[in-house]
Amino acid sequence: MSGFTEENNTELQNLGIVVREFSHAPTTARHFHLEAEDDNNAFMVGFPTIPDDSTGVAHILEHTALCGSKRYPVRDPFFMMLRRSLNTYMNAFTAPDMTAYPFATKNKKDFYNLLEVYLDATFFPLLDELDFLQEGWRYELKDSGAVPQILYQGVVFNEMKGAMSSPNSQLWQYLHSSLFPDTNYRFNSGGDPIEIPNLTYAQLKSFHQKHYSPANAVFLTYGDLPYEKHQEKFENLVLDEFNSAKEVAKIKFQASFDEPSQIDHFYYQSSLDGSSDFVLWAWVYGSVTDPIDVVEMNLVTDILIGHSGSPLQAYLESIKESKSPSELNGVDDSSRQLIFACGLEGVSANEKKIDTYENRIFEILRSLIENPPSRETLTATLDRLELDQSDLGAGNYPLGLQLFGRILPSTIYRDDPLNLFRLENIIGSLRSRLSDEIFFPNLIKKIFLNNKHWTRITMRASMDVNPERLIKEKLQSVTSSFSKLEKDKIKSESNLLEKRQNTKCNDNILPRLTLKDVPAGALLMEPSDLSEENIKAFDVLSNNIFRIKLAFPISNLNDQELKLLPIWCEFITQLGSETDGYRLVQQKRAAVGEFEVNCHFSSRADEGSNISGFITVSAKGLNRKIDEIVTVAATLIQTARFDENERLVDLLMQASNEYEHSVVQRGHYLAMLSSARHLNQSSGLEEMWSGCSFINDLKKIVYDDQKKMECDAVFEIFRSIKNKVLQSEPLIMSATDRQNLRNSVTTIKSFYRSLPSISSEILINEKSFEEPMSWVIESNVNFCAASYKAVLESDPDAAVYSVLGKYLQDEYLHSKIREKGGAYGSGASYSPSGESFKFFSYRDPRLSGTIQDFRESIKHFLGSKCNSKRLEESILGVIRNLDGSRRPVAEASRSFNCILNCKTDDSLKEFRENVLHTDFNRLKRVAENLVGQKPNISIISNKAHIEELRKNKFSFDKI
Numbered sequence: 001m002s003g004f005t006e007e008n009n010t011e012l013q014n015l016g017i018v019v020r021e022f023s024h025a026p027t028t029a030r031h032f033h034l035e036a037e038d039d040n041n042a043f044m045v046g047f048p049t050i051p052d053d054s055t056g057v058a059h060i061l062e063h064t065a066l067c068g069s070k071r072y073p074v075r076d077p078f079f080m081m082l083r084r085s086l087n088t089y090m091n092a093f094t095a096p097d098m099t100a101y102p103f104a105t106k107n108k109k110d111f112y113n114l115l116e117v118y119l120d121a122t123f124f125p126l127l128d129e130l131d132f133l134q135e136g137w138r139y140e141l142k143d144s145g146a147v148p149q150i151l152y153q154g155v156v157f158n159e160m161k162g163a164m165s166s167p168n169s170q171l172w173q174y175l176h177s178s179l180f181p182d183t184n185y186r187f188n189s190g191g192d193p194i195e196i197p198n199l200t201y202a203q204l205k206s207f208h209q210k211h212y213s214p215a216n217a218v219f220l221t222y223g224d225l226p227y228e229k230h231q232e233k234f235e236n237l238v239l240d241e242f243n244s245a246k247e248v249a250k251i252k253f254q255a256s257f258d259e260p261s262q263i264d265h266f267y268y269q270s271s272l273d274g275s276s277d278f279v280l281w282a283w284v285y286g287s288v289t290d291p292i293d294v295v296e297m298n299l300v301t302d303i304l305i306g307h308s309g310s311p312l313q314a315y316l317e318s319i320k321e322s323k324s325p326s327e328l329n330g331v332d333d334s335s336r337q338l339i340f341a342c343g344l345e346g347v348s349a350n351e352k353k354i355d356t357y358e359n360r361i362f363e364i365l366r367s368l369i370e371n372p373p374s375r376e377t378l379t380a381t382l383d384r385l386e387l388d389q390s391d392l393g394a395g396n397y398p399l400g401l402q403l404f405g406r407i408l409p410s411t412i413y414r415d416d417p418l419n420l421f422r423l424e425n426i427i428g429s430l431r432s433r434l435s436d437e438i439f440f441p442n443l444i445k446k447i448f449l450n451n452k453h454w455t456r457i458t459m460r461a462s463m464d465v466n467p468e469r470l471i472k473e474k475l476q477s478v479t480s481s482f483s484k485l486e487k488d489k490i491k492s493e494s495n496l497l498e499k500r501q502n503t504k505c506n507d508n509i510l511p512r513l514t515l516k517d518v519p520a521g522a523l524l525m526e527p528s529d530l531s532e533e534n535i536k537a538f539d540v541l542s543n544n545i546f547r548i549k550l551a552f553p554i555s556n557l558n559d560q561e562l563k564l565l566p567i568w569c570e571f572i573t574q575l576g577s578e579t580d581g582y583r584l585v586q587q588k589r590a591a592v593g594e595f596e597v598n599c600h601f602s603s604r605a606d607e608g609s610n611i612s613g614f615i616t617v618s619a620k621g622l623n624r625k626i627d628e629i630v631t632v633a634a635t636l637i638q639t640a641r642f643d644e645n646e647r648l649v650d651l652l653m654q655a656s657n658e659y660e661h662s663v664v665q666r667g668h669y670l671a672m673l674s675s676a677r678h679l680n681q682s683s684g685l686e687e688m689w690s691g692c693s694f695i696n697d698l699k700k701i702v703y704d705d706q707k708k709m710e711c712d713a714v715f716e717i718f719r720s721i722k723n724k725v726l727q728s729e730p731l732i733m734s735a736t737d738r739q740n741l742r743n744s745v746t747t748i749k750s751f752y753r754s755l756p757s758i759s760s761e762i763l764i765n766e767k768s769f770e771e772p773m774s775w776v777i778e779s780n781v782n783f784c785a786a787s788y789k790a791v792l793e794s795d796p797d798a799a800v801y802s803v804l805g806k807y808l809q810d811e812y813l814h815s816k817i818r819e820k821g822g823a824y825g826s827g828a829s830y831s832p833s834g835e836s837f838k839f840f841s842y843r844d845p846r847l848s849g850t851i852q853d854f855r856e857s858i859k860h861f862l863g864s865k866c867n868s869k870r871l872e873e874s875i876l877g878v879i880r881n882l883d884g885s886r887r888p889v890a891e892a893s894r895s896f897n898c899i900l901n902c903k904t905d906d907s908l909k910e911f912r913e914n915v916l917h918t919d920f921n922r923l924k925r926v927a928e929n930l931v932g933q934k935p936n937i938s939i940i941s942n943k944a945h946i947e948e949l950r951k952n953k954f955s956f957d958k959i
């Protein structure tokens, strides 16, 4: 008999799910099942894990729990399962007050395989001390040089060093510690690199014991598999082993402040330019699990900073002494209480000026009490909130996991999770209150003016707080007195760890999928019979959302125009129109829907052909606004004006600042682009549009010698791009349910009747692509990349290179670069757009050693015998990426992109067949092609490594 009792069941028609809530006796474990007609079944188990310090114990536990368990005592079952499964998602994450382990898959056998491994890993992990050393932190003796040096090493240690390299991550941490000073949100749950080495192995084990018990656990499941079977598994594999257990105390609400606080911090920069400070204001209001608070907070936020025409956003963007409004602007719902934050980055934080900004912010808030936004403005905002709620996404993230994300906090805090599925009702009831004149003024008073729970944080750049130096000093003070005995212990632990890392474990214990379980590839979605020659109309379930995309082929752009094209795309939606200034345009457009312009190029069909590319105008909005959405999308480029010089200066500064800050998050990608940029035209174009030189080119535009901008010249280029784009006729995608689709096609036809242009040709002056370059940035970790020439996507060997990437990664790179080298990530992959094969490392403490490992991986492979299991896993890995989990809207979008890029069911099938039939000899043949080439190297690193870059003759530049 099952110990689970059903306590509630509710049908939610708009989401197409039934939510069933169960509790289990005697353990008090809880289970929420979201019953849906969807075969992409999902699972998540979550625990409240509130840290008592910043050692990152919850985060290190998340990593080590996945390193072997009672029934699966192998070294890293998580990565092993990742490779032998057709999962559509597999991960684990640590939030400030909870840890969760999610996965999703469309294959039933795979679901139960993964379920067994996840349950065993979370409730019965081995927590081997050596895994703690590998994943958490350890001392390592470095023998090079006269005196052996002791260093810190470890995956989480390096991961957090990388994460905390970003000034905004530090600011985010300060935001929480200053708003919730009496709660455990003041700690860094991921781990502060200086504190991580205070964590002991014993503390790790007891943290698990206390927090990962059934009484604390929440099981979430979604999909078409029966809940009874899930519960049978939970009981047999976990709950039967426990009688009862104590529930941990939940994190408390922070008592409201009597007075607002003011906090000053510093962050490290290796050189100062006088305008790299941050300032942030933030208010605490309500609860993240109260639907009324959530809607009210989002409504106010959208009115204040929703777009450049919003009063507070307009002010923040207009401040000349600041590079950009803060990246943290908006609602933060990552703790129990909601936060509204707004601020500036790239300022000189002089107290008097900050006071002026602050006074002006309060003036704006007060003015909204005197002159509240019009009813139309408030209605438009609620429409946007409705759009956000109804839109279940067009991406690959499984729907089940997306729904879990909405309710996880409520289930952890034991609030009613259904509330957050019913925000539409709250939005509806607010609509009826909009005519009440004091409705909005009262909100402003409640959240801001009558609320003392707010803070002002200043974070100044300083050369004195180098985290590397602080870590070194700590290391020095702890280890300088180490006896020979202690040093020997470090050595012997390192040896034991290395031995363990080199041991082949018996992976037959783990369940697996084989190539027999691989389904036939799904065919592309067919456009419906409502389509026209220039309109591909897709009839899809869309929960009341309409999407449109216009694709204009690119041709005849010159070098300068090509260089500025990404910026043209980004800015054209931010500028004014023939009749209105940019603020009014933003306001009008926001009432209609969301609009975006992008540029893309596709890989060449054969050696002789040119690269083709498109400008796309994409929009989405509610079905009841189809006519307006189509009108705006169709006229957006046509009506753009290029004469608002001040606006252009602001936008360029913001964009440059944003790109610069993004480097520490995507350094591996940038290093890969840079390493390949001279290989061929498409790699050159890729780098030109999104790589480091793009960032530098942009900077050159923003600041010329006299620190003045040539706005007129930029606008002249913009005008020329616009004229060239408008010479072509677009191919158009429209997607929504059938009835609305019909209307949309009629409206689109009133703008576009001609056949779409087919010719697209991007010609680049090949001489403009320089040799690969390394880059020096402000970061504590490195990103390394190497690239090699490979083949066109249409070549049968393209599939073989894809499989080789997985093989090298799993057979060699993961062990050398992550487990032993301490980098957070590494990999190798075939790039179809760049016709190349690339290696990368992510948040890596090493540099030349990693490059050596890239090279060695190929040699090692060529000298090895076939590992047939590994080959099968590598093939599964490529198939997994091909199949993904696409929602109907995403299927439509994929199908449209294939039409644009001349891909057909046949060509996709051919690639898939080539993947499935890859054998070891074919792998060897392509690997031989790589080993004969000189690798092209690019590294993103920091000042401390300049010597090493020089020694290895890597030319480098500063971003």
Ligand SMILES: [Zn+2]
Pocket (backbone or CB within 6 Å): 059, 063, 156, 159
């Ligand atoms: Zn991690």
